[in-house]
Amino acid sequence: MTDSSSSSSRKRANNDMVDCERTSRGVWLVKVPRYLSEIWEKNEGSDVGRLVQLSEEDVKLISITPDEVSSVGTNPSINGSTSSAALSQARRDLRKVQDPSELKPITAKNNKNVSAPKEHSFKFRNLDECQPPNSDQYMKMKMNMIRKAKVPVSMAKQIDRAVVAFKPKAQHAENLKMDKTKKEVGARTIRGSREQVMDRIFEAFEKHQYYRLTDLQTIIQQPQGYLREILNDIAIYNTSPPHKSMWELKPEYRAYRSTAAAEDPMEED
Incomplete structure (x- = not known):
């Protein structure tokens, strides 16, 4: 311990010394x-x-x-x-x-x-x-x-042919992944007939009274714009709580209340 402490103090002393021999x-x-x-x-x-x-x-x-x-x-x-x-x-x-x-x-x-x-x-x-x-x-x-200083660093150069920085591909990995997802989930861009889409909407609303547009799109598998166009005719968009930002059928298209009353006749009494 004595040797190490003495060596460290010697190093500090050497670093702290300033040569002032030639200051005069x-x-x-x-x-x-x-x-x-x-x-x-x-x-x-x-x-x-x-x-x-x-x-x-x-x-x-x-x-x-x-x-x-x-x-x-x-x-x-x-x-x-x-x-x-x-x-x-x-x-x-x-x-x-x-x-x-x-x-x-x-x-x-x-x-x-x-x-x-x-x-x-x-x-x-x-x-x-x-x-x-x-x-x-x-x-x-x-x-x-002076001439060398005036030469611009970046200069335009005319070439005889186009420079290809990458090899072209017929199908990129992103496109292949998207095609595979469409085959597994289904092509949402293909529009069905208006009557078929409305029937599927009514079937969905028989299970639940309120739906968000994204959830309804996942169930029916139709484009979002096309689905919104149909919902504007047969459904109401709620803008206030407790069912804010959710869709429900218009009163003239609702059938779940009468169905529930038919299943439970004691409810009318």
Whole structure:
């Protein structure tokens, strides 16, 4: 238990430590053209240039020469030329910042739960500006970049024949399932004669006085619109409780009351 606790505390201590050995040294802020920054990002892990400080006032930015590229590896830039060629053509104007207010300190907040300070400030003492060269090759590269940016991502292309994305089927699975259900339950779309449908409606109402349209459709096996058309002539649709949204026969078509009285003659007495 002692070894594990000591190792865990050692790990926490290492994670919480912040290397502040070079805090007294000045930080260089390098401002480069966009195409040059993209070249540097594409050549991540490679040596794209060196900053040599000959004295406090004399600092030079040295790019990779074409001979050094063979050892590091040639990576294509935006317009197809090597990164070393673009770097060698860039003009570098290094100057010492005279006014300290020209470059403001950059503050980074630390939101992690560590014992390190929550804010770190870096003050830039020098500014390095890499300006693009005023040459025909640079202007051609910028024109190619502008043309490439104007090319639409999605373009219409004319083809000679239609593209078939799926194989056609004579019978789909949904249609086969529907046909099977119709054979088992019965074809509801086939209308019967009006007299036959009315007889089946009267037979249903002899068993129950009130029906919903869906229940009556299941019993008679007729289209819902056709069944509603017949019910409007011989039945009443209740819109109030206790039999709301249910159908019952009109008084002139009701026969279940007289039938019940005939079966029970004592009821008339």
